[in-house]
Amino acid sequence: MFSLVLHSHLPWLANHGRWPVGEEWLYQSWADSYLPLTDMLSTLADEGRTNLLSLGITPVLAAQLDDPHCLAGMHHWLGNWQLRAHEATDRAMSIREHRSAARALDTFETKWRHGGSPVVRTLVDAGTVELLGGPLAHPFQPLLDPRLREFSLSEGLSDAARRWGTRPTGIWAPECAYAPGMEVGYADAGVTHFMVDGPSLRGDTTLGRPVRESDVLAFGRDLEVSYRVWSPKSGYPGHASYRDFHTYDHATGLKHARVTGRTVDSADKEPYDPAAASAAIDIHVADFVDAVRRRLRSESDRIGRPALVVAAFDTELFGHWWFEGPVWLERVLRALPEAGIDIGTLDDARSKGFVGSPVQLTESSWGSGKDWRVWNGDAVRDLVDLNAEVVEAALSSLDGQRAVDRQHTVDGQRTVDGQRTVDGQRSGIPELRNRVNDQILRETLNAVASDWAFMVSKDTAAGYARQRAHVHAHALREIADAVRGGRHDDAERLARGWNQADGLFPALDARRVAGKYSSENLQHGSAARRGASK
Structure with a gap:
């Protein structure tokens, strides 16, 4: 089985600056990632597709998606995006950006004006996603006082229940950070499974593993599969045909160029071509499906039983950092079942018995060095x-x-x-x-x-x-x-x-x-x- 896990998180940005860091970061991520992602999942839900992925949303991000100040600011930002599209001198970019802004405004005004909770709750109630929770404001838990650690996690799970009508049993621990003994706190809070990075399990990520003497499972990110997308050296977003994140038109702030080449200066980037980008998406969808199939076969042969592959990413990669990401994601979620690959959530994997022997998990994270540095x-x-x-x-x-x-x-x-x-x-x-x-x-x-x-x-x-x-x-x-x-x-x-x-x-x-x-x-x-x- 293949499981896709997305981790959605931004720190509290409301009322703490606007540009270059501050609320603009929230609104860009909202427009580029959260709107298209939930729209895509709603489309698949309407087709009757269920258990597509495990979606982590941190309480601090959820708070901003429901906050009246942020909702008003987001509406203003989307309107400003449409105005900037009119100011673009490149006609093709102007038309393309105007249509995107108009579509985002329509989505926001019809589905999001009462906050993000109704949108997410619809996906949860339809069984489209498994919701992953977490501590309130995304603390690095191993370094946090035990009293605050327990409080933050319990309050974070309760916050999810108030917003979405369900208390998560799975979490994305902030930074995938772990210290021995935390599994006991997880069990006390009703958590049955959480994410760690692949090296935390020494690369053996094909099954969920009970942590130490508990029944709480750790699921590891499969780096061989995940890095096909999210690798600074060879990941898909760096393809020459995709829109370049770092190059933008200074008059309007709109992004008009494609990557062109990793060593090409911004001034020398070629214009963005949506048709070329779409063709590249299809190539990378096929490559990813093939990589998942090969990994499932090799790992199943290695362990002598059906294996699990977990690919995990920051949600903001899809759309905010990688413009074509949401389209790639939808095509992947359609292509995997068509290729005969079962997809499901982490909770599916747990309930279907993709569980191995206990592991003596040690201090770890998904940061540099996979430690706490x-x-x-x-x-x-x-x-x-x-x-x-x-x-x-x-x-x-x-x-x-x-x-x-x-x-x-x-x-x-x-x-x-x-x-x-x-x-x-x-x-x-x-x-x-x-x-x-x-x-x-x-x-x-x-x-x-x-x-x-x-x-x-x-x-x-x-x-x-x-x-x-x-x-x-x-x-x-x-x-x-x-x-x-x-x-x-x-x-x-x-x-x-x-x-x-x-x-x-x-x-x-x-x-x-x-x-x-x-x-x-x-x-x-x-x-x-x-x-x-x-």
């Missing part, structure tokens, strides 16, 4: 230290507030963790929600997002990434300092102010963070469960 190496030591400071400040503030609450009295009776006690026993009065604590956690989760270290390590808008991490760190410091100083009115004012920019996850509730002494309980409980499972 991108997120905790020397190049990002300042961000590692900042993250540690941020998390400590946030949890200290939260724990301090709870300690104060324990000293409060309600009608003259002492309370414990915000609940009234009678003779030392809780009477059932719940801890009240604290919007200040909620905002502290929002800023903390945004500050420790894995994106910032990745962008710095890869030197892609590194200045923006550092600035974003420090802005969120500053926000939580301001609020926490006011709380610590007893200036509760100031803390509430600051929390409201920062919430105007960072109001994602309105259901986030700080009361669900494990208590101060529960981090040891989390670790000890995990050890006990591991021992019991043995």
